Amino acid sequence: MDPRPDLSDEEIGMRAFQVRKEKAVERSLERLRQGLKNTWSLLSQKDIADLSWVIGELWAYEKRADWEDLHFSKLTPEDVQAIIKMGRELRDSPHNSVETLERIGDIVRSRSV
16 A cells, blocks of 8 residues: 555655755755865855755756766855855846856856866
């Protein structure tokens, strides 16, 4: 007997997507923290929450093969501040979301070479 008859395949798929996204964000934040070293401690909890959100949006937007080529550990504190700022703008005004996510991806890609 199915232990979860109340869950549809679509709901299971959406949950699996969320779990993969959360794991990708956790890995990215950990690499970023290691790369920033002492500078990481200058970020507020709100900064980290906003950064986490925008990295999740970037993960959902990027092709998987491209995502694997992004190296968050190489971002500078200035890069991180720019990403946080763009993420906040994106959350407040999502009408330019593709353009904003492209710009954020470009920042990370520029450090990933």
